Amino acid sequence: MSSQTPSKRSKYANDEERKAAARERQRLYAARKRAEAKEAKLRESQSSIEAVIPAEDELAAAIAAPEPPSPAVVKKRAPRKSAIEATVTTVTATANAPVTPRKRVSRRKNDEHEKGDLVGINGDNAVHIVRPAFEPPTDPYKTEDINITEDFSAPSIAHSYTFSKPLTIESFIPQPLRPTDALLIPPQPSPTSQLYSLPVTPYAILHIPGNPGLVSYYTHYLTALSDRLSNIPGCEFTVFGASLGGFNTSSSPPDQPPFVSLQDQISRQVEMVSHLLTSHPSLKIIITGHSLGAYLLLSLLHHLFVHNPLLKSRIIGGIGLFPALTNLAKSSSGRTVTPFVNIPGILSFLVIIARILVTLIPGVILNFLMRLFMPAHEQSARETTLSFLRSPTGVREALFLGRDELLNIKDDEWDDGVWGDGNAGNTELVFYYGEKDHWVFDGEREKLIETRGRGGVRWVETGGVVSDRWKPKMIVCEDGIRHSFCVSSEFSELMAEKTARWVEEIVEKDLRGL
Known part of the structure; x- marks a missing residue:
């Protein structure tokens, strides 16, 4: 197109406004939860009073009745320090009758790796980078030590925050592809979800590196992304990345060929994603890919669209960062090399x-x-x-x-089933281009934006409705971030912030069933 609509960073003027809006949403949510708890407390107090005070004729009969021959066993009640504490105690006691008593939140262990740790696997060598454990909000109404024997009939409104079944390295990498350098960051609980005991939906974030395909280049980016995803209420995210085939820094499989071709790299991604989704039938995933990784992402979606649409429908989002999708040899670096x-x-x-x-x-x-x-x-x-x-x-x-990339990444080879055709099961796609990218030809970028992008223009996050909203968002960077963002902690933080925002939008759409 001859003219393009300028891009914006966000629908908010700046990050501070976005953060303020997020805090306001959490404040309103917390206020609503406090109001519901207060109403439940008042109802419980009223029912307790009605149960304790007898009717006038019952009181007279009790006075006239003779004393029983043996004293009745008096059941102890917990001391009522306050009306609020009594309500919390009652709720916990209700759960004690048919189910397991409420306990303080405990973090499970993922095999030998404790949740919250950053687990790096270099071939057969395991490396631990232990982060400070997440401390749940202090509960001032400690109920575990209170012995209550009464059986209350009021329904329980408290639920302990628990993780779903933990994902391991073996969940992502099938046996034939091991050993493979990998990075696994278990989910961190959302403070809001933990504070108000929200139900939690598990997701997995898979990252595909570019070339050279070492996942350790992305340690800072993926760790920062995991930290930001913990702020999304009602969700937990396992973040995972694996090096491309042939890039092990320690040992390699004995039967590995001299080099892993581009087509073999696609097959490896298909095998890993199929293994993960078939072994965890309820899991939904979002895939991020950098440079060549974005090309592998679209090739993976194409393969599943043709051979297994049901698995593809569970890939709810794909995010391409500085994507090298078409005619790589036309880029400035491609023409040189x-x-x-x-x-x-x-x-x-x-x-x-x-x-x-x-x-x-x-x-x-x-x-x-x-x-x-x-x-x-x-x-x-x-x-x-x-x-x-x-x-x-x-x-x-x-x-x-x-060399394989330069010779084989040419014209757009994917159909509407990958890019989006308005049908159910589409994967929400976001592509973030560099303004000046030495591995992307500007003419090819603008051609893709015009033919495949939402609205046929650079995406502008104004909140407006676009008729073809199932198409990918094509965004062009205005922040000066380089193609090799992963070698800089500053750029890694910026890209983690942007990626978390896109993930939140994708998850919100998934939870609404759109």
Whole structure:
């Protein structure tokens, strides 16, 4: 199109207004819950008074009646410190009759990994990065130590917050694909859900890396994303990412080919997602993909749309970050690299040179050289790059997979079943492009926005209704975030904030059944 509507960051003027609006929603929700609790307390108090005070004729009969031959056993009642505490005690006692008594919230353990931990798996080597445990709000009305024997008939209104069945590394990666470097962040309870005992719906967030496909590049981004998703009431999110095939930093499967092709990378994603969804029939997932990962996301959706639409319907959202979807060779970097990768034997020669350099040059000097030539990379990203250079097949995989991308990622190859056709079971899609992206040709980006984007324009979050709202939101960055956002903690935080906002919109739509 000749003219494009300018993009905006959000439907709010800035992040502060968005946060203020979120706080106001939580305040109104909390006020409503307090009002309901107060009304329940008053009803309980009234029923207790009516049960204790006898009628006038019953009182006279009780006075005239002789004393029983043996004293009756008097059941102890808990001391009433206040009307509110009495109500809470009554509710807990009601639950004690037919079901398990109410207990303080306890965090389960996921095999040997405690929930709330950040679990990193590098091939066969497990690494723990333990975060501070989530402390639930202090309950001033402690009822566990109060011994109440009466059986009350009033219905219970209190429910303890519990996690759903925990997901493990084995839930995401089937046996034939192991060992695979992976990152698993168990769900953190929403403070609002815990405070008001809301029912919780489980979701999983799957992240697909770009090339080079090491998931450890995204540790900061995925951790920040998990922190922000814990603010969404009524939901719990397990965040997971796995390195692409061939990028293990430790051992690799003995039968692994010299390099994993682009088509094989697609097959790996299909196998992992199918394994997860078939082993957890009620789970719904959202997939995020960076650069090549966005291409793998659409290829995965296409495969499931053709072969298993039921599984595809449970992928409720897909988010592409700086997506490389069409004609990669037309980008500025693609035009520079393509002539060299077609020289016979050049890639194998580069692999040998990289192996010699990494073997001969000490780590301190390598770190200095990376700091010199990669100033945008922070220390954690440089350490990941160093482990990538020293890995058994990482350099070879990055080079050969890159050539495969340049040769095979061409025209738009997906149909309306992937992009959206207005039918039930569509996957809500969001694509976030860079304003200046050296791996994306601007002409290809604008062509996709016009033909596939919602409204045929860069998405503007004004709250207006668009006729083709089942189509993807195509957003162009105005914040100066680079394509390689994952090597910077600042950009990782910004992208985590944006991703959490899109996830919240996707989940809200799913919960409403739209």
